[in-house]
Every structure is written in structure tokens, then in C-alpha cells.
Amino acid sequence: MSILPRKKKSNIPHLLGYTCTICHRHFPYEEELLTCPVCGDTAILDIDYDYDIIRRHVSRESLGRDHTNSMWRYKAFLPLAERDFTSSLRVGWTPLYRSIRLEAELGLKALYIKDDGLNPTASLKDRASAVAVAKALELGYDTISCSSTGNAASSCAGNAAREGLKTVIFVPERAPQGKLAQMLAFGAHVVSVVGDYRETFNLSRAAIDKYGWYNRNAGINPVMAEGKKTAALEIAEQLHFEPTDWVAVSVGDGCTIGGVYLGFRDLLEIGLIDRIPKILGVQSTGCSPFVDAARDHRPLRPTPENTLADSISVGVPRNPVKAQRAVSASGGAWIAVPDEDILDAMRVMGSAEGIFGEPAGVTAFAGIKHALAQGVIKPGETATCLVTGSGLKDVVNALRAAGAPIRCLPDLEELEKTDLIARLNS
Ligand SMILES: *Cc1c(COP(=O)(O)O)cnc(C)c1O
Ligand SMILES: [Zn+2]
Numbered sequence: 146m147s148i149l150p151r152k153k154k155s156n157i158p159h160l161l162g163y164t165c166t167i168c169h170r171h172f173p174y175e176e177e178l179l180t181c182p183v184c185g186d187t188a189i190l191d192i193d194y195d196y197d198i199i200r201r202h203v204s205r206e207s208l209g210r211d212h213t214n215s216m217w218r219y220k221a222f223l224p225l226a227e228r229d230f231t232s233s234l235r236v237g238w239t240p241l242y243r244s245i246r247l248e249a250e251l252g253l254k255a256l257y258i259k260d261d262g263l264n265p266t267a268s269l270k271d272r273a274s275a276v277a278v279a280k281a282l283e284l285g286y287d288t289i290s291c292s293s294t295g296n297a298a299s300s301c302a303g304n305a306a307r308e309g310l311k312t313v314i315f316v317p318e319r320a321p322q323g324k325l326a327q328m329l330a331f332g333a334h335v336v337s338v339v340g341d342y343r344e345t346f347n348l349s350r351a352a353i354d355k356y357g358w359y360n361r362n363a364g365i366n367p368v369m370a371e372g373k374k375t376a377a378l379e380i381a382e383q384l385h386f387e388p389t390d391w392v393a394v395s396v397g398d399g400c401t402i403g404g405v406y407l408g409f410r411d412l413l414e415i416g417l418i419d420r421i422p423k424i425l426g427v428q429s430t431g432c433s434p435f436v437d438a439a440r441d442h443r444p445l446r447p448t449p450e451n452t453l454a455d456s457i458s459v460g461v462p463r464n465p466v467k468a469q470r471a472v473s474a475s476g477g478a479w480i481a482v483p484d485e486d487i488l489d490a491m492r493v494m495g496s497a498e499g500i501f502g503e504p505a506g507v508t509a510f511a512g513i514k515h516a517l518a519q520g521v522i523k524p525g526e527t528a529t530c531l532v533t534g535s536g537l538k539d540v541v542n543a544l545r546a547a548g549a550p551i552r553c554l555p556d557l558e559e560l561e562k563t564d565l566i567a568r569l570n571s
Contacts, residue, residue, distance in 0.1 A: 155226045155283055159198040163190040163367065166466040177284060179365055189464060190367040192224050200415045208382060214238045216272055216375040222411050223276060224371055226283050234265040234307045236275040237375050241383040241529070246497050251517055252524040257389060258510070259380055260500055262535030266327060268456075268506075269376060269401060269533040270300035274361065276372030278304045281359035287311060290358040292349035294342065295324045295456055296534055301361050302333035313358060315349035317342045321455065323538055364463025370404035377408025380529055386418050389527035391477070393425040393516075395508035396435055396468060397457035401533065402426050403467025406475060422529070424477035425522070426468065427512030429454050433481040434462055435469070440479070453484050453542050456505035456534060478521045482511040490514075491536065491546035501536035501543070509533075 155177070162173040165181035167188040172178060181188035202221040211218050216237025217230040241259045248256035264271035274297070281289045289305050291298060292315035305312040312333040316325065317340065328335050338345040353360050360366055381388045388409070394402040402424060409421040428436050431452030438445045445465050450458040462468065472479055490507040494500045502510075510530045516522040536543045551563050 157224060157226050159195045159202075159221065160224050161193040161195050164193055165189075166191055177280075179360060179367070186365070189365070189466060191467075192367050192371055194222075194224075194411070194414075196411075196414045199411070203415060203417075205386065205417065216275065216372070216379070219375050219378045222371075222374070222378065222408075224368055225276065225279050228279065228283070230279070233275065233279075234271070234304055236264055236271040236304070238379060239263045241380060242498065242500070244498055247493070250497075251514065253513075253517070253522075253528055254525050255389065255527040256513070257380075257384070257527075257529040258494070258498060258500055258532060259376065259383075259529060260502075260532045261376060262500075262502055262506055262532055264300075266296070266300045266303040266331075267535035267538060268296040268300060268503075269373065269531070270296040271304060272375050273297070273369040273372040273400070273404075274300040274304040276368050277301065277359070277361040277366065278308050278310060280368050281305075281310060281361075282308060284359065286359040288313060288356075288358040289361050290314070290349060290353050291361040292316070292342075292346045294320045296538065297361070298333070299324050299327035299331065302328045302331035305333075306331045313352070315345050315352070317345045321539070323540065364398055364400070370400050370407055370464070370467055373401050373404030374406075374408030374411065376401075376531060377405045378412065380531075381409065381412050381418055384529075386412070388418060388422045389529045390422060391425055391513070391516075391522055391526060391528040392422045393427055393509035393513050393528060393530050394471075395454070395457050395505050395512070395531075395533055396426045396428050397459035397462065397505070399435070399462045399464035399468025399471075401531075402471045403464055405531070406467070406471030409475070421475045424471045424475040425509070425512055425516055425528075426472050426477065426479045427509050428457060428479070428481050429487060429508065430481040430483045432458050432460060434460060435465075435472075436479040436481040439469075439472070452487075452504075453545075454487055454504035454508055455539065456503065457508060478516065480512045480516050480519070480521065482508065482515050486511040486514070488542065488546040491543060494532070495536070495547065500532060502532040503534040503536050503538040504542050506532045506534040506536065506538075 244256045261269040288311040290313040412418045429452035434448045450460045490511040
């Protein structure tokens with residue numbers, strides 16, 4: 146199904162249409178499209194904007210005057226009809242911290258950390274879900290659906306709950322408990338499919354087609370990367386439109402990194418920045434289809450999914466074109482890091498900066514370290530690391546990274562027998 150049945154008509158003056166990422170055909174905006182009407186279900190679309198209109202609405206001054214403390218300060222960049230978002234969940238406008246300690250340790254001129262684990266459902270996926278939910282409402286749907294094992298699903302459920310939309314989530318039987326608890330708490334109708342992820346996805350697609358729900362699927366729906374691009378818009382604005390030399394992003398399906406590139410491209414188009422940062426795509430060595438393809442100069446091949454960073458354990462990425470373009474068009478690089486270094490990054494970011502990311506959330510930081518060691522990032526350059534999800538999403542691996550507490554009987558003499566003071570002074 147490439148055309149979304151529209152129950153209402155939208156008026157979006159700055160949305161010109163769509164370009165297929167495979168055949169490069171252009172489709173003017175008459176109908177809401179999901180995928181290319183010519184190439185079919187797997188051909189993802191780009192959304193084309195009239196930058197003259199965006200430029201007329203947005204400037205440094207207009208943004209400077211805008212006190213909206215959410216991603217909706219960038220409404221003018223999104224493929225949505227005009228609407229008031231002040232009562233929606235507060236997605237985005239997450240903090241960008243400078244990390245004096247870690248930049249010194251690594252030999253960078255500056256290191257910034259964007260903590261997207263602070264979104265309402267604790268991951269960057271909220272940026273995409275917020276746009277998907279807004280689009281579903283705009284088109285007159287009352288139910289939104291997706292299949293996912295984790296953050297996309299819990300984020301969809303949370304944002305939909307706030308707007309009074311019903312949510313149907315399809316998860317494979319082995320879905321992680323923490324994320325499952327979130328979806329259920331948000332009142333989603335969760336279907337636990339007795340089968341693997343591929344079978345889950347297929348059932349969800351058949352059900353969405355049959356019942357006509359709105360399809361929140363990052364691998365199909367082009368508005369998802371548009372929502373995620375607000376992370377890049379924020380990084381640029383928070384750095385006074387002088388982004389760092391590098392921006393590092395962990396990569397699973399490739400929608401996030403693709404979106405980050407789109408945000409910088411938009412700002413370049415309207416003249417708010419004068420160069421796009423080099424984008425570093427980071428994967429685990431346990432599951433690195435993009436890194437392998439780039440190293441061997443060949444197309445992507447399915448790979449085993451063998452990493453503890455579950456959010457980027459994606460052997461067959463669904464958004465490859467946008468992801469590869471982000472790295473090549475920005476002059477960036479691909480890099481893979483072992484899982485031990487991902488756990489180490491959890492420990493270091495937590496203890497050095499008070500930032501607690503899930504494994505996929507801190508993978509970008511591990512990637513910056515490796516890129517420096519390999520000479521891909523040069524000492525004296527500047528970098529931003531995007532933390533994509535909170536450490537509370539995956540307590541099992543957090544405990545693996547962080548170690549055990551000191552065990553002690555409730556008595557001061559007993560406490561003195563422990564190595565607490567030695568540890569404090571070391
Ligand atoms: C989804 C996700 C990613 C990767 O995003 P893709 O669009 O799949 O590449 C990274 N980190 C976290 C925490 C995620 O939830
Ligand atoms: Zn096409």
C-alpha cells in the first residue's frame with residue numbers, strides 16, 4: 146500500500162512532494178504517500194520542501210524569540226499542517242552538554258553530548274512518533290499501529306495516548322520486559338506474536354492493510370526521518386549555528402542517522418549553517434552491515450544480530466539509502482565498536498558526566514573514541530555525540546557495565562572493614 150487513505154485533506158504549503166530514493170521519480174504532493182507508487186513497498190521516499198517558504202518563516206532571530214521548549218519550535222521544517230502542539234507531550238529540546246572532562250581525556254577541542262534519553266518515553270524515537278501521531282490525527286485516523294521490539298513501539302504508544310489515539314503494537318514473543326511494560330502502561334493493545342520478528346512484521350503489515358490503521362513504521366513511512374531530523378536542528382541551534390566538525394550517531398535501521406543528515410541539509414539550504422558536519426555512523430562489531438559494506442565497497446548484505454545493544458541489533462536495515470547518504474554526502478565515516486567498549490562507554494559517560502544511556506544510546510561515544518584511535522577524527526577537532534536512549538530501558542546490561550554495590554551489615558565497624566574509603570580516595 147503506497148498511498149495512505151486520507152480521511153481529511155491537508156493543506157501544507159511548504160511540502161512540494163516526494164522523490165523516490167530508488168528510482169528518483171518525483172511525485173507532487175496531492176496524496177499522502179508511504180512508499181514509491183512505481184517501485185513498491187520497499188522503496189522509501191524523500192520529502193521535498195519549498196525552502197523559499199521555510200526561509201520566510203525561519204531565521205536566527207525568529208528562533209531566538211521562540212520560547213517553545215520542544216521540537217515543535219521547528220514546525221516550519223516538518224511535513225505537517227499548521228496546528229497547535231502546546232498540549233502534546235514535551236518531545237525534544239533536550240539538553241546539549243559540553244563535556245570538559247572527556248574532551249580533555251580524548252584530546253578533542255570540544256565534545257558535546259546530546260541527551261535524547263530525556264524525551265518523554267526515554268528515547269529519540271519520540272521525535273518520530275510525535276510526527277507520526279500528528280500526521281495520523283491530521284489525516285483523521287483514530288488508530289496507529291507498528292511492529293517493533295522496543296523503543297519505537299513504547300514511544301508510539303506514549304505519544305498516541307497523550308493525543309487520544311488508539312495504538313496496536315505487534316511484538317515478537319521475546320520482547321524485552323522493560324519496553325513491554327511501558328507499552329502496556331500507555332494503554333496500547335499489544336499483540337505478542339508467537340514467532341520471530343520477520344513474522345511479527347508480516348502479520349502487522351497484513352493487519353494494517355486489512356483494518357486501515359495509520360502505519361508508524363520507520364522502514365516505510367517517510368515522515369519518521371523528518372521527525373528525527375529535529376535532533377540535528379537542535380544541535381545546530383544549541384551551538385549557535387556552528388555545529389561541531391563531527392556528529393556521531395548509532396545505527397540500526399538507519400532512519401536516525403538519515404534524519405540527522407536531513408536536519409543539517411535543511412539548515413544549509415536556508416542558509417542558517419554554512420557546512421554540514423561530518424557524520425560518523427557507529428555500529429557494534431556484533432552486527433555491522435553498514436560498516437562491512439563501506440569497508441568492502443559493496444552493497445549491504447544481511448548479517449547476524451549478535452550484539453547486546455538491542456536497539457541497533459538489525460541485520461537487515463530497512464532504511465539503507467538514507468543512512469548511506471548521510472555518511473557519504475557529509476564526508477563522514479563508518480565505524481564498528483566491540484560490545485565491551487559499549488559497556489565501557491556506559492560506565493564512562495555515567496561516572497564522568499552523570500549521563501545514563503542504554504547500550505545503543507552510548508554506542509556513538511564509543512565510536513568517537515575508536516575514530517580518534519584510528520585517525521578518522523583528528524585530535525583538536527570537535528564532536529557531538531548523540532545519546533539515543535536512557536539506561537533505564539535496559540537495566541540488565543546497565544548492571545553488567547556498572548558492577549556490584551559494596552555489601553555491608555548495618556554497623557559502622559562493619560562499614561570500616563569494607564574498601565569504601567580506599568575506593569573513595571583512589
Ligand atoms: C532506534 C534506535 C537507534 C537506531 O536508530 P535507527 O533508526 O534504527 O538506525 C539507536 N539507539 C536507540 C536507543 C534506538 O532506540
Ligand atoms: Zn521509485
